[in-house]
Amino acid sequence: MKEDPGYFDYWPYENRPKIEWPNGAKVAFWVAPNIEFYELNPPANPQRNPWPTPAPSLPGYTVRDWGNRVGHIRQMELLEKYGIRGSISLSTALCDHHPEIIELCKERNWEFFSHGIYNTRYTYGMSEDQERSMIRDSMETIYKHTGQKCAGYLAPALSHSDNTLDLFAEVGTELFGDEGGIYTCDLFHDDQPTPIHLRSKKRFVSIPYSLEMNDTIAYVVNKIEPRRYGQQIKENFDRLYAEGAESGTIMCIPTHNYQVSYPHRMKAFEEALDYITGHDDVWVTTGREIAEFFLDNYYDASVADISSKQRTA
């Protein structure tokens, strides 16, 4: 085990090279719906129990099933109303279980990225080869069902190993060259994209996927009220929008169809989306588009700037 994963160097939030998003936008805004499949009877993992009560553990299983049966359409139609294409963090087994959902998202030109195969299969305890195979399976599944060359990764249930980011980037290159495996959502250290150190030296970035704006964190961990969640989203946006005048920022709302789509929560979410998309200088985009734009335009300058700030006194 390491003291620090070594993925990123310290990079202060001042005097960075200025980022200018397309059309002068101040904020790159993206919504990342997690579309997940949790198994009723998953195999045991040595380090993490999938469910808190003996099988069949209905409370957790059934709300997640609710998300796919009921919640997905509600969220999809709401995002569509505000001109937002989702960047889907996908349990890729869902391509087999619920192809109707995949088709609906394909029709809307949404992005699919890998969130593992099932959200009840954890990375913990996997050998490097096992994790590589799991990641490869997930990326091949996305390609087979959508034709998309998977660009991003969010480890299943946020379960990682020391190899996770390296493996994802390497498998992406093997499968799709420079188009595959270019960004991660697993790190929460910044409000702008940052270059990530990998053993392969591949050009690879972290795209902010805010844990604080995540509906599950808001509703389940922090237990906040729906209206307060809506208010937090607006306030998060206000500050990133203001700061984006100096250098472009990123705002992400990660969602789950079994949290944000409940009838008692939709109003607050809609008000927040209406507020954000009502501003002029917002680039409503996807994770892949942000990553590609940054790699094409700011990656090299950022690497040089970070390097210049590692000098000791």
Next chain:
Amino acid sequence: MTLDKSYFDYPHRSYGMDHDRYDWSMLSDRKQVQWPEGKKLALWVNVPLQFFPLNQKGEPFKVPGGMTMPYPDLRHFSLRQYGNRIGIYRFLKAFDQYGVKPTFAMNTRLAETNPYLLNSIVERGDEISCHGYHMDAIHWNGLGKDAENELIKKSVDSLRNLTGQDIKGWLSPAKNESDDTPDLLAANGIQYFSDWVNDDMPYQFRTSNGELTAMPLSTETEDYFVINGKQHSEDSWVEQVCDAADFLRKEADTQGGRILALNIHPWLLGQPHRIAKLEKALEYITAIDGIWSASAGDIRKSWIQQQA
């Protein structure tokens, strides 16, 4: 470090669910439902009438809302009984004031030991469903199928005898089940149950003894889940259920009849400082155009007639 290779077997990775209890379907793809008299939003107010034994076994877990202190946990025992003595009578007044037709999910043990309360409910003529024997009688695989069948039979038969109603509905304590529970419920004459919170509308659920109807009793808007579990204010609970009512009412305009299910506990919302919040929510919801306050059984009956 390595995991057994079976960790990478995915035996159910194919179309539909990873079990065979019901077919996979999205709500938006189903046939639209029309409620009686052109109503749009069915209001199902479900009131659990519960008995939490002082000598709780807590198998396989302590039931939420149950005893948490060393024996004898008088604080939780008596606070839950408060609901059956005081809170419920405040509820009944509120229901009558706003024309709400409730459904009572009753622990059979409570019906056995509280004839006055039982009579208060039976005399109203409202629907009663079985909420298991008592709150510490949790249904789980450790019981074994025969013992669980005895438990269900005792719970249902006794409640039928005491109420004179042909009990057709079921809500498991803590919404917990064994793998056999749905099969055993169907074998004991149950028609609908509310343990699976995976839909906003009823659907048919397969058992080895014919189909049950799964009735959608959302946990997420329960008073206990919101006010106790999430520690939201009572005002926020009112706001949330009213937002839910507005959302579902609007959805019903384009997608057919919807159901607002409120599961509310007399020991929680029946407190003096909370009852006005329930009244406020009911005042708002019952004033919505197209609301149909109905029992779970009547909602199921209307729904199932339209499934042919």
